[in-house]
Amino acid sequence: MRATPHGGNALGIVVREVAFPPGFGLHTGNIGIKDRTEDVMILSAPPGTTAAGVFTRSRFSGPSVTLSRAHVADGRARAVVIISKNANVATGPVGDANAAEVADLTAQVVGCNTPEVIVASTGVIGVRYPMDRIRAYMHRLETGEEDAFDEPGSATTAATAIMTTDTHAKVAAARAGPARVVGIAKGVGMIEPDMATMLAVITTDAATDPASLDAMFRRVVDRTFNAVSIDTDTSTSDMAVVLASGRAGRVDRDALEAALDEVCLDLTRQLAADGEGAETLIVVTVDGARDDAQARRVAKSIVNSPLVKTAVHGRDPNWGRVAMAVGKCYEDDILAERITIRFGEAEVYPAPITPRVLEELERYLASPEVLIHVNLGVPGDGPHSLETGSFTVYGCDLTDGYVRINADYTT
Amino acid sequence: MRATPHGGNALGIVVREVAFPPGFGLHTGNIGIKDRTEDVMILSAPPGTTAAGVFTRSRFSGPSVTLSRAHVADGRARAVVIISKNANVATGPVGDANAAEVADLTAQVVGCNTPEVIVASTGVIGVRYPMDRIRAYMHRLETGEEDAFDEPGSATTAATAIMTTDTHAKVAAARAGPARVVGIAKGVGMIEPDMATMLAVITTDAATDPASLDAMFRRVVDRTFNAVSIDTDTSTSDMAVVLASGRAGRVDRDALEAALDEVCLDLTRQLAADGEGAETLIVVTVDGARDDAQARRVAKSIVNSPLVKTAVHGRDPNWGRVAMAVGKCYEDDILAERITIRFGEAEVYPAPITPRVLEELERYLASPEVLIHVNLGVPGDGPHSLETGSFTVYGCDLTDGYVRINADYTT
Numbered sequence: 001m002r003a004t005p006h007g008g009n010a011l012g013i014v015v016r017e018v019a020f021p022p023g024f025g026l027h028t029g030n031i032g033i034k035d036r037t038e039d040v041m042i043l044s045a046p047p048g049t050t051a052a053g054v055f056t057r058s059r060f061s062g063p064s065v066t067l068s069r070a071h072v073a074d075g076r077a078r079a080v081v082i083i084s085k086n087a088n089v090a091t092g093p094v095g096d097a098n099a100a101e102v103a104d105l106t107a108q109v110v111g112c113n114t115p116e117v118i119v120a121s122t123g124v125i126g127v128r129y130p131m132d133r134i135r136a137y138m139h140r141l142e143t144g145e146e147d148a149f150d151e152p153g154s155a156t157t158a159a160t161a162i163m164t165t166d167t168h169a170k171v172a173a174a175r176a177g178p179a180r181v182v183g184i185a186k187g188v189g190m191i192e193p194d195m196a197t198m199l200a201v202i203t204t205d206a207a208t209d210p211a212s213l214d215a216m217f218r219r220v221v222d223r224t225f226n227a228v229s230i231d232t233d234t235s236t237s238d239m240a241v242v243l244a245s246g247r248a249g250r251v252d253r254d255a256l257e258a259a260l261d262e263v264c265l266d267l268t269r270q271l272a273a274d275g276e277g278a279e280t281l282i283v284v285t286v287d288g289a290r291d292d293a294q295a296r297r298v299a300k301s302i303v304n305s306p307l308v309k310t311a312v313h314g315r316d317p318n319w320g321r322v323a324m325a326v327g328k329c330y331e332d333d334i335l336a337e338r339i340t341i342r343f344g345e346a347e348v349y350p351a352p353i354t355p356r357v358l359e360e361l362e363r364y365l366a367s368p369e370v371l372i373h374v375n376l377g378v379p380g381d382g383p384h385s386l387e388t389g390s391f392t393v394y395g396c397d398l399t400d401g402y403v404r405i406n407a408d409y410t411t
Numbered sequence: 412m413r414a415t416p417h418g419g420n421a422l423g424i425v426v427r428e429v430a431f432p433p434g435f436g437l438h439t440g441n442i443g444i445k446d447r448t449e450d451v452m453i454l455s456a457p458p459g460t461t462a463a464g465v466f467t468r469s470r471f472s473g474p475s476v477t478l479s480r481a482h483v484a485d486g487r488a489r490a491v492v493i494i495s496k497n498a499n500v501a502t503g504p505v506g507d508a509n510a511a512e513v514a515d516l517t518a519q520v521v522g523c524n525t526p527e528v529i530v531a532s533t534g535v536i537g538v539r540y541p542m543d544r545i546r547a548y549m550h551r552l553e554t555g556e557e558d559a560f561d562e563p564g565s566a567t568t569a570a571t572a573i574m575t576t577d578t579h580a581k582v583a584a585a586r587a588g589p590a591r592v593v594g595i596a597k598g599v600g601m602i603e604p605d606m607a608t609m610l611a612v613i614t615t616d617a618a619t620d621p622a623s624l625d626a627m628f629r630r631v632v633d634r635t636f637n638a639v640s641i642d643t644d645t646s647t648s649d650m651a652v653v654l655a656s657g658r659a660g661r662v663d664r665d666a667l668e669a670a671l672d673e674v675c676l677d678l679t680r681q682l683a684a685d686g687e688g689a690e691t692l693i694v695v696t697v698d699g700a701r702d703d704a705q706a707r708r709v710a711k712s713i714v715n716s717p718l719v720k721t722a723v724h725g726r727d728p729n730w731g732r733v734a735m736a737v738g739k740c741y742e743d744d745i746l747a748e749r750i751t752i753r754f755g756e757a758e759v760y761p762a763p764i765t766p767r768v769l770e771e772l773e774r775y776l777a778s779p780e781v782l783i784h785v786n787l788g789v790p791g792d793g794p795h796s797l798e799t800g801s802f803t804v805y806g807c808d809l810t811d812g813y814v815r816i817n818a819d820y821t822t
Contacts, residue, residue, distance in 0.1 A: 059745040060738025090734045090747065090760060125731025126760065306717075307817055314818025320536025323501045327471025334470040336501065349501060349537065400811045406718055407725025 018155045021205035023245040026153020028161035034085035038161040043080045051077035052214035056238035062089035063099035064119045075210020078112035085123040105138035159184035172266035176259035179206035179248035185267040200240040207246035224264035227393045272394035277401025281369045288375040289389035296391040309398035317361040319348040338377030429566045432616035434656040437564020439572035442548045445496035449572040454491045462488035463625035467649035473500035474510035475530045486621020489523035496534040516549035570595035583677035587670035590617035590659035596678040611651040618657035635675035638804045683805035688812025692780045699786040700800035707802040720809035728772040730759040749788030
C-alpha cells in the first residue's frame with residue numbers, strides 16, 4: 001500500500017467497530033489449521049432466517065461450495081461456518097466427507113439442523129483438513145470448554161477471523177428504514193469472480209421472503225462483487241451469502257436493495273483496493289456501449305490488462321495501453337474513431353495531448369484512486385443519440401508486491 | 412533472465428549468424444525515431460516473390476496493419492519495411508497518410524510498386540512519426556548517401572534492428588530439400604496473438620503459388636505464434652509475413668510446411684523465453700480433450716494465470732493453482748475427478764504428493780524450461796478410449812522484472 005498516515009491502504013480505510021444486527025451470534029477462534037492465528041468463524045442466525053447465496057462456477061469447485069449451494073437452495077439458513085488457511089479443494093471423496101462432517105459438527109454447536117449450515121473454506125488447494133483437531137475443537141465448543149457465542153457479534157471481529165493475505169478486515173454497513181445491513185468479506189488474490197465472488201457474508205434484520213431475497217441479491221452481486229477483478233484468476237471457493245433474520249420487520253423493497261447495494265459496493269471497493277500488493281484502486285467506467293454487457297467486456301479488458309495495471313503503478317501516462325485493451329475486444333461496432341478516453345477529467349484521446357495535460361496526468365496517476373473512463377460512442381437509434389450501455393469495474397495496479405506475495409505463498 | 416554462462420536467456424540461446432536465402436537484400440539503419448539505436452529495417456525480395464500474411468484483429472489496429480493487409484492480398488510482395496520505437500497507432504488520418512507515404516518512399520528505394528511493400532511498425536502508441544526525418548533518410552538512401560542493400564542480407568542483423576525491449580535477436584532457420592527457410596521475429600510484451608502475432612518475417616527461396624503459401628502459413632501460425640502468450644495483452648501492430656522468392660525451385664509441399672513449422676516454433680519458443688522479465692519458459696500441454704480447441708482454451712487459461720506464473724517464478728510447488736486455472740474453464744465435460752496434472756514427469760494430481768515428489772518438484776521448478784501437462788480424461792467413443800484433442804502453448808513466468816519494465820516504459 002502507498003504510505004498513508006494510519007498505515008492503511010489505497011483507500012485510506014480505517015477499520016471501524018461494527019456489530020451485526022440483533023440476533024446474529026458470533027464465535028471466532030483458532031483450531032490450528034496452519035498456525036496460531038484465528039482460522040474459524042461461526043455466525044449463528046435466529047430461527048426463521050431467510051438466506052440466498054451465489055457460488056463460484058469453477059469446475060474444480062470444492063465440497064464446501066457443492067454442499068452450501070444445496071443447503072441454501074430452500075432459502076433458509078441458521079449458521080455460516082468459515083474455515084480459513086485450507087480450501088479443502090481437490091481433496092477427493094475424503095474432502096467431501098470432511099465438509100459434510102464440518103456442517104454436522106457446526107449444527108450440533110449452534111443447535112440447528114445440518115442442512116441449515118453453510119460451509120465456506122479458503123486457503124491452500126489440495127491439502128486435507130486436520131479433522132482430529134476440528135472434531136476436538138467443536139467438541140470443546142459444544143461442551144462449553146471454549147467460549148461460545150457473542151450476540152450480537154462484532155462484524156469487525158468476524159471479518160478479521162476470515163482474513164488470509166488480506167491486510168485489513170473488510171466490513172460495511174447501511175440502513176434500510178428500521179433495518180440494518182451489515183456485511184463482511186475477505187479476498188485479495190485469485191479474484192475475478194464470475195456469477196459469484198470471494199467470501200462475503202451479508203446480514204440484515206429486515207424481513208423478506210426467500211425468492212425476493214434471492215432475486216435482489218443476484219442483481220446486487222452482479223453489479224458489485226462480480227465487477228471486481230484483481231488478477232483474472234477465479235477461485236475454487238468463492239461464495240457470497242446473505243442472511244435476513246426478520247427481527248426488524250418488513251422494509252421497503254427498494255430501500256433494502258439500495259442498502260444491500262451500498263454494503264456490497266463498499267466491500268467491493270475494499271477488496272479491489274486491498275488486492276495483493278496493490279497500491280492504487282483502479283475504477284474503469286465504460287459507457288456509450290451497445291448494452292451493459294458490451295460495456296462490461298471492454299471495462300474488464302482494461303482493468304485486467306497487465307500493461308494498464310503496470311502503467312498506473314509506474315504513474316506512467318501511457319494511455320495508449322488503454323486503447324490497446326479496448327482494441328482487443330473484437331466487436332464490429334467498436335471503432336477507434338468513435339472512442340473517447342479520459343483519465344479522471346482529462347481527455348487523452350482523440351484530443352491531442354499537450355505538455356500541460358501530460359503533467360496533470362502524471363500528478364493524477366499518483367492518487368490512491370484512478371478513474372479510467374471510456375466512451376465507445378456506439379450510435380443509438382435517434383439522430384444524435386448514443387447507446388446508453390454502461391458498466392463500472394474495480395481493480396488495482398500490478399506491483400512487485402503481487403509477484404513477491406504469490407511467488408512464495410505455500411512455502 | 413536466470414544467469415547463464417553467456418549472459419543469455421531462459422533457453423540459453425546463443426544468437427547465431429544466419430543469412431537470408433539468396434535474392435533477399437537487407438538495409439538497416441537509424442532514422443532517429445526515438446534515439447540513436449537502429450530503428451529501420453528494409454528487406455527487399457526479387458521480382459516474382461510470393462507472399463502471405465496474418466495480422467492482428469485489434470479494433471485499434473494501426474494503419475501499417477490496414478495497409479499491409481491490403482498490399483499482401485494479391486499474394487505478391489517485393490519489400491518489407493519495419494520501423495521500430497513508434498507503432499503509428501491511434502494517430503488518426505495523419506497516421507494513415509504517413510503509413511502510405513512510408514510505403515511509397517520504400518518502393519522508390521527498392522525499385523518496385525507501392526502495393527508490393529509491406530509496412531510494419533511497433534513501439535509507443537499515440538505518437539506521430541517524425542516524417543521529416545523519415546523523408547530525409549529515405550532520400551539519402553535513394554541517392555546512395557546512405558549504404559544501401561546487402562544481398563543476401565544477414566537475418567541476425569535484421570532481427571537485431573527490429574528489437575524493442577527484446578534482450579536478444581530472434582532468428583531461426585531450416586531446410587526443405589534444396590530450399591532454405593529463414594525467419595526473424597521480435598516481441599516481448601503486449602503478446603497474446605489471436606489470428607496473428609508479434610512481428611515475424613519468414614523468408615524462403617522455395618517456389619510456391621500464393622494460395623498454397625497462404626493456406627500453409629495460416630496452419631503453421633495457428634500452432635506456433637498463435638500458441639504464445641506472454642501477458643494476455645494483444646498488440647495493435649502484430650503481423651507475420653512469409654516471402655517465397657522461388658529461386659530454389661519447387662520443393663515437396665510437406666517438407667516446406669515442416670520447415671516453416673520448425674522455424675516458426677523455434678521463434679515462438681524464443682519469444683516466450685524472452686518475455687519481459689521472464690526467467691523461465693513455461694510449456695503447457697493439454698490432451699485428452701474433446702477437441703484441439705478445448706485443449707487450447709484450457710492450456711491458455713493455465714499459461715495466462717498470474718498465480719501459476721508467479722508460482723513457477725517462486726519455484727513454489729503450488730500445483731493447486733493449475734487445478735484452479737483448469738477449473739475456471741466452465742465446460743460441462745471438464746470434471747475434476749477425470750483430470751491428471753503433471754509437472755514434467757511427476758504426477759501431482761490425483762496421486763497424493765509424497766515428500767519425495769515435493770522435493771523433486773521444487774528441483775524441477777528451478778529448470779529454465781517447465782512443462783505442465785494436463786490430461787482432461789474426456790471419454791472417447793470406444794469402451795476404453797479417451798478423446799485425443801490436444802494443444803501446446805508457450806509462455807513465461809511473471810516476475811518483478813515484468814512489473815519494473817512496464818511500470819516505466821514511455822517515461
